[in-house]
Amino acid sequence: MTATRIDGKAHAARLRARIAEQVAELKQAHDLVPGLAVVLVGEDPASQVYVASKGKQTVEAGMKSFEHRLPADATQAELLALIGRLNADAEVHGILVQLPLPGHINESEVINAIAVKKDVDGFTVANSGRLATGQRAMVPCTPLGCLMLLRDQMGDLSGKEAVVIGRSNIVGKPMASLLLGDNATVTVAHSRTKDLPEVVRRADIVVAAVGRPEMVKGDWLKPGAVVIDVGINRTEAGLVGDVDYASAVEIAAAVTPVPGGVGPMTIACLLANTLTACCRANDLPDPAGLTG
Template structure:
């Protein structure tokens, strides 16, 4: 049976460290690092994510500033708010909760955020810095996944990693971080031929496609480490349940180590968001 990679435990340790560093920051500068969170509309999932982020921010001493906007807010109104937050020296990190309503251009909003305050790590300048091997603010989910891998496996040099999914938010930055850790990296996606055979070659398998329980035991090399990034809501016997992109019950029989859903990558994402906020605050204090 596979070793369980406990994201709750690892994230709690990271949050404890962030809280200590936030306390030192306050002593040094006389202010707390601050995170502005922008929520547009009333999407239930987004509301839960924002509530959890604000709760954790308060837990570690980071000041949260919440902006709730109506679902029919215009592009120019949202751009104006982002611009105001960019220029506000009391705001160190800006997070615009995605997805946005369909009439808003997400790319324009992401690009409008000051790269130094882009704690999600989605701005093109932060993406480029990561691709060039000089990361500044790194996307939180891949960063958290890497922490889990290094805590579980130690040095990743020479391992073959397969990333399922090529999204800008997870797949591509995950591949870049694995390359920087000296892995041999293969990316597979919806147009890849014989995905199962490629996945079975992986020492490290990262699933990030948003398809419930796609990855079965037959996809996994015995002893491989499996990171399940997916969070999907499904109905099982009429009951809503969260499941990942990996069929956990099947895969844990062959994997060497595996993340659960929930309780795996999710808590790491929020912890790394707050670590990014602290990092951004440090940079801005010395600009």
């Protein structure tokens, strides 16, 4: 058996097209245009490429894109002042501060300065807590994209056994909350989990988000499992995920590749969250099929 290659790039393209349609309908019906502000501090090359891609896709979806660049030596007070202005700007419905930030800036303080309704990354304590307790929240983009891929591949996730490898606040923990919300049985595993391969072998769904190149081997997997690889690791051989793709495709039913799997979904879900934030700011129903 050779696994299905889950094409995140194609799925993201379809999602962006659906978002663009809903953005156009929102403008026609209510004269509203969602606006996304992205803040970049410093000149990290990877971050610059990512920010440029976000801006391009925002405009292509019919939204307003606001880009703010601060020098690497900008103070935390300057960054917080900018966030304060964006919080108060009615044209801005979503605010994203590109991470990582320079070492002299406290990331937690900056993230939690973003207005909860404009926190399209879903990283604030308020949104994290709401998601964990089953309340309406802005959902972090990468886990939301993973959930969409799983639903598309598997349909109803109710009763499925899922293992999430990784317990970060950005992916692991919110992913577990989303899977629980879909009535899966969830185990959160990590570097100190005893007999990790045996834990993974019982899973119908494996989400790998641990940051270790090709750690999850094919013989760890239950035959027919669906594997979502969140990892992006730069090696001498190029970009690889947290899953050994070559061996996984011999056992699993479906696997996301790296690159071309989860990555494209992250930006598409950022656009989805911006549209959702605009609707919520104007007391309109959430857009269909975009909120997890």
